[in-house]
Amino acid sequence: MANKPKVAIYWLGACAGCDEAIVDLNEAILQVVETVEIVLWPLAMDFKYDRIEAMGDEEITLSILTGSVRNSDHEEMARLLRKKSKLVLAFGACACFGGTAGLANFKTREDIFNWVYRDAPTVVNPETKFPQTETRINGKILTLPEFYDHVYTLNQIIDVDFYLPGCPPPPDLIANAVNAVVSGDLPPKGSTLAPRSALCDTCSRNKKKPSRMEIRQIKRIHEVEADPDSCFLAQGIICLGPATRSGCGETCIKTNIPCRGCFGPPPGVVGAGPKYLSALTSLIKAETDEDIREIIDSIDDPAGYFYRFTEPTSILGRKMPGKQMEE
Ligand code: SF4
Ligand code: SF4
Numbered sequence: 001m002a003n004k005p006k007v008a009i010y011w012l013g014a015c016a017g018c019d020e021a022i023v024d025l026n027e028a029i030l031q032v033v034e035t036v037e038i039v040l041w042p043l044a045m046d047f048k049y050d051r052i053e054a055m056g057d058e059e060i061t062l063s064i065l066t067g068s069v070r071n072s073d074h075e076e077m078a079r080l081l082r083k084k085s086k087l088v089l090a091f092g093a094c095a096c097f098g099g100t101a102g103l104a105n106f107k108t109r110e111d112i113f114n115w116v117y118r119d120a121p122t123v124v125n126p127e128t129k130f131p132q133t134e135t136r137i138n139g140k141i142l143t144l145p146e147f148y149d150h151v152y153t154l155n156q157i158i159d160v161d162f163y164l165p166g167c168p169p170p171p172d173l174i175a176n177a178v179n180a181v182v183s184g185d186l187p188p189k190g191s192t193l194a195p196r197s198a199l200c201d202t203c204s205r206n207k208k209k210p211s212r213m214e215i216r217q218i219k220r221i222h223e224v225e226a227d228p229d230s231c232f233l234a235q236g237i238i239c240l241g242p243a244t245r246s247g248c249g250e251t252c253i254k255t256n257i258p259c260r261g262c263f264g265p266p267p268g269v270v271g272a273g274p275k276y277l278s279a280l281t282s283l284i285k286a287e288t289d290e291d292i293r294e295i296i297d298s299i300d301d302p303a304g305y306f307y308r309f310t311e312p313t314s315i316l317g318r319k320m321p322g323k324q325m326e327e
Contacts, residue, residue: 005061005182008040008052008081012074013101013151014067018092019043021168022064028175035182036061040081049077052084060085062181066168068094068101068312069152073145082158087186089177089193090154093167093262096192098312100167102151103304105311109149153312163192167262167309170249194247198266199259202246205231214285218298221258232258233283238305243269243276262309271314273306 011019023029023044039060040047052060063085069075082088093099104112113130117123135142154160164177177193180186187193200206209231219236226232232239232253239258245266252259265272286292299305307314 004035004037006039006059007036007178007181008060008063008085009038009043010040010063010065010077010081011042012065012067012078012095012154013070014092014094016043018066018094018168021092021166021171022174025171025174028171032175032178036178049080052080055084057083058086062087062089064089064091065095065154066091068098069148069154069157070101070104071145071147075148075157078154078158087161087181088154088158089162089164089181090160091164092169093165093264093309095154096163096165097264097310098151098153099262099309102153102311103308104151106303109147113147151312156312161189162187163190165192165194165245165263166248170247170251172249173247192245192264192267194245194263196267197246199241199244199246199248199250199253199263203231203241203250203253205229205253208234210234213283215280215283215295216285218295220300226256226258228256233280238280238299240272240276240306242279243272260308261306264310264313272310273303273314276306 009019009022019041020043025032038045039055040049040052060081063081065078065081065088067074069078090096094101098105117125117130118128131144131147133144133146135144162177164173166173169177173194180193195202208229213231213234215233215236217236218238221232221237224235224237226235226237233242237258239253240261241253241259243265244259244261245263248259248263261272261276265275269275284292284295286295296302303311
């Protein structure tokens with residue numbers, strides 16, 4: 001036991017889907033548990049944080065952190081585990097790029113509190129009380145983490161050694177990542193532990209793409225019966241494959257759902273959104289400016305579409321109190 005690498009698995013602003021993906025390794029998880037000593041994993045085991053605080057710096061070989069950083073508790077744990085770990089792996093789209101939780105950057109903290117604690121139809125809060133970081137009750141002080149005005153990626157808060165994207169990451173890439181750490185056969189710091197190609201390069205539908213693609217109308221997936229073999233884009237359905245890293249196993253494509261971009265952009269692409277927009281606009285075929293505008297306007301919630309998993313990494317900006325969203 002003493003010589004086994006110590007591993008911590010911890011969720012920040014996460015939905016637990018990433019933790020479930022680790023559990024779903026099935027028999028392979030038994031092999032992982034055999035080869036490493038898990039020192040923290042709130043989803044599966046009862047460990048106390050003060051045990052982590054008592055550990056020496058870099059005593060943990062690997063911390064696997066899931067989720068984005070949204071509050072002071074997330075930040076505190078991310079910093080603690082960074083200090084105690086030799087290696088930190090940003091695990092899943094939320095840790096790598098902010099994930100779907102990052103879409104909250106289109107709202108301010110005030111917008112979110114007003115909706116969640118005052119305006120949502122199911123809320124009963126006659127005194128309009130909002131959560132406070134400190135509340136005094138019967139001479140005692142109850143504390144809550146501070147809810148930040150911004151959703152951060154993990155590397156916007158701490159130094160990250162490796163990235164494993166996906167929502168959640170697929171089993172083969174998880175097993176490869178753990179094996180790489182256990183064997184010490186690691187790629188250079190900062191690497192993403194997934195293929196370097198774009199999803200379109202590996203997609204089975206790519207071969208059936210027409211040599212010249214033209215989009216004259218954008219259709220939403222629920223509005224049509226999509227052909228299960230043809231490229232979605234060729235059918236006028238938005239698919240983020242051209243601007244997304246491969247490695248997911250095409251789970252969505254195989255179930256006739258277009259790619260939504262959870263693996264983030266391929267290497268060398270700074271923003272998934274602009275890359276995708278340029279790919280899409282080069283395919284749009286229209287005779288007049290008005291026709292172009294009509295096609296573009298038919299994309300419902302373009303910012304939410306093109307930045308579904310990556311808003312906190314984007315150059316798009318965010319909603320500021322009292323200002324209109326930068327477009
Ligand atoms: S990446 Fe997906 S599965 Fe993982 S925590 Fe975020 S939303 Fe959940
Ligand atoms: S756009 Fe989508 S469906 Fe078409 S080849 Fe790329 S990943 Fe496959």
